[in-house]
Amino acid sequence: MFALYLEMSKNHLHVTCAIIEQNGRVLAAQRSRTMAMPLKWEFPGGKIKPGEIPEHCLCREIAEELAIKVTVQHVLAEVTHAYPDFTITLYPFICTIISGNIILREHAAVTWLPREELASLDWATADRPVLETYLQFAGQETP
Numbered sequence: 491m492f493a494l495y496l497e498m499s500k501n502h503l504h505v506t507c508a509i510i511e512q513n514g515r516v517l518a519a520q521r522s523r524t525m526a527m528p529l530k531w532e533f534p535g536g537k538i539k540p541g542e543i544p545e546h547c548l549c550r551e552i553a554e555e556l557a558i559k560v561t562v563q564h565v566l567a568e569v570t571h572a573y574p575d576f577t578i579t580l581y582p583f584i585c586t587i588i589s590g591n592i593i594l595r596e597h598a599a600v601t602w603l604p605r606e607e608l609a610s611l612d613w614a615t616a617d618r619p620v621l622e623t624y625l626q627f628a629g630q631e632t633p
Contacts, residue, residue, distance in 0.1 A: 502577045506548040507535035507617070508560055509584045509624050515602035516624075518611055519556075522598045529598060531611040533582065533620060544581045555597065558590035566623050571616035582620045584627075 510517040510533075519534040521527055536551030538544055545562055552560050564584040571578055592600060603611075605628055608621055 501575075502579070504538045504579050504581070505535055506538060506544050506551060506581045506583065507533035507620060508548055508552050509533050509566075509582055509620075510552075510560060511563075511584060511586055512602065515604055516608055518601050518603060518608060519597040520599040520601075521614065522596060525596070527614045529612075530614040530617075532614045532617045533580075534597065534600075535580075538581070545583065548581075548583050548585070552585075553590075555595050556590075556600075557593035557595065559588050560585040561588045564627070566620070566627060569616065569619045569623065571619070573615070578616050580616055580620055582624065584624070 508517075517534070518531045521530050521532060523529060534552060534555055535548055536555065538547045548562065549560060552558060562583045562585055566582040566584065569580045569582070571580070594600065601611075605625060608625070613621060
């Protein structure tokens with residue numbers, strides 16, 4: 491397995507995000523009031539360190555932010571979004587929890603919703619295409 495070598499820049503962030511499924515529901519995390527884009531909803535995750543494998547980043551970040559261990563079930567296509575001050579590329583992974591209980595270390599809240607209710611949340615702009623891709627992918631799966 492090779493590490494992902496990305497051009498790291500203050501103006502272009504490379505971030506993993508976890509679409510965590512459990513019992514027919516999906517986890518959404520609400521950004522805290524002190525974070526950029528306060529109180530917007532997102533799929534939790536974090537910045538990829540130079541030379542870090544995205545899957546390792548995802549597992550590390552989820553353990554740090556939510557105190558759980560996840561395993562990757564599927565990889566979705568990356569999404570790039572340009573905000574006024576920076577660009578972000580999201581690397582989404584569909585995951586399941588393998589151990590631990592959620593403890594909020596950075597987020598204001600989390601919620602578990604059925605797929606069809608996810609779009610009702612006020613998502614961070616960069617996460618919206620990730621949500622759309624996930625819903626299309628999930629619709630193609632057979633139960």
